[in-house]
Every structure is written in structure tokens, then in C-alpha cells.
Amino acid sequence: MSDTVLRPFAWSDVPAITRIYRHYVDHTAITFDTEAPDETAIAEKYAALTRLGHPLIIAERAGQVLGYAYASYYRPRAAYRFTCEDSLYLDPNETGKGLGRVLLTELLAQSKAFGFKQMLAVITADTANSIAIHEKFGFERVGYYKAVGYKFDRWHDIVHLQMAL
Template sequence: MIRDATPADAAALAGIYNHYIRDTTVTFEEAAVSEAEMASRIAEVRSAGLPWLVAEDEAGVVLGHAYASKWKGRCAYRFAVETTVYLDATAHGRGLGRQLYERLLAMLREAGMHVAIGGIALPNPASIALHEKLGFRKVGQFEEVGFKLGRWVDVGYWQVML
């Protein structure tokens, strides 16, 4: 089931996200996120009128989440969003990322957004494939803009017109 995130999801979402902080270069954050911080992030996204979705199994266990955030703070960027999806390490390969992203993109279209942008720490063939299946196309790449887990990391940007 895919539904809107609530503050009650914060602990589960932090648990999912903290794996990516600790063990991957997918995010450039380096310190674990607390439940309170995750609840604050959910509230910030929701107060901006943007969606934050969760996927859960039949037992109500949260398996992943996707959300949109403002691309930049300047007014002229108000129709552009950055999109993000994270899955529990045990939930890959089930199509949940695609389901979350499809619902997120549909909601963004309905809300009148014009473009969705995905930033991908490289290499990440699975994320690239997901974005491109959903119509995103690569529009740029910054070289060695992040340093994590002892190495320099490039970031590519994909976008889709909504």
C-alpha cells in the first residue's frame, strides 16, 4: 500500500535512511538522522504543499518512501522540485521504488509542478535505470563534488517534464 507519510512514520523512515547514510554514497549526509529530525523534515515538505509518500506491506511495515522538495528557494523555481526515493535494504527488486515514484510524479503533475529533478550519486545503475524508465533524461553531471567513505563522488542530474 502507498499512502501519505505521517509523523508516526518518522522512526521507520529514519531507520531506512540511516542505512544509506552509514553504508553508501547515495546520500552525502554523514551523521545519522534522528526520529525527531525526520519528523521535522516530513513536516517541512508537507508545509510546502508537496507530497511525501510511504510504501508499506500488508502488516503495516514501512518498506520505503518518496518525496518532493523545493528545487531552490528563489520564487522563479516554484514549479521545479527535486524528487527522492529510498527503500528498505530488504525491499529492493519488488517494484516498490517505481510504484512510489509513479504515484509521486502523478501527484506533482496534479499539483501543477512543471519539472522534477533527480540527483544521483554515481555510479548507481539501479537508480539511473529507474529514473530513465520513468521518462527522466540526464541533463548534467558534476565531477567529484562529494567526498564520502574515502572517495570522491560525482553527481548526475536527471529531469522529467511533468
């Protein structure tokens, strides 16, 4: 990890983010998107996050994007403006090496500095590694929703976890 650099998002990251996200759309139920967005859609999403000033972190090594994390409003209504939801995606070749921990540490710090007071994680229930890393950081399970997403010909449950920042 010592050669991994965390830095802000740059527009040149859009192809790598699109590639990484496509893997999770096509092969996992980590996201409930069923069709991977193209680079234009990813650029539009990140333009909105950038305009809002929300934390958006890129992890790279030797110029290669290894993963990314961001925090965005949990819901669009004004009363939710101090509550964010985290998102963290790693290149599939980088999982299990501690990069998620590094990104989440920085995301928590930047989210607090931004002014968010609560962070929620919405995680597919059978994604034990994602749930475990959040719990190691002090997130608590606050909700469990059964059969709310249908992907790959089966129903998926989700877990809500929460942490005060």
C-alpha cells in the first residue's frame, strides 16, 4: 500500500471508473444497476458530485486507477443534507489487500470535513466483506430489508449500516 496514492478525482479517471464499475454491474449484486453506464453517464454523475463538492477519492499506483470512493447525499430532500451514503469500488484485482480500508479511512475524514454528520452504507446482505469492513470502522447495523433487489434471476436483501461522523 505504500506506493498507493490517494488523490482527488480528475476527468481523466472516467474511463477507469467506468471499467471498474462495469465489472460490478456485470458480475455482482453489489450494485443493483443491471446495465453498466457508459463513460458519458459516469461523467455526468461525477460532474454533479464535483459541483456539490462531495468527497470523491481516487486510489492509484503508477498512474493506474485501483479504486475509488465517494460520499453523496443519502436522499435529495433538504432535511437529509447532513447525511451521506458511501460508495467504494475497487479494481477486482485489488480486493482483499487493504485498499478498501485505506479508501474508507480517507472518505470518513473528508466526509466529516465536508460537514456530513451521519454516514450510511447500503450493502447487499451477502457481501460479507463489505459489511465486515464497515463494522470494523464502527458502523452499526440499523436495518435489514428482504428481497428488495432482483438481479441475476434471484432476490437480494440489503443491510443498512450507520455511523455518526
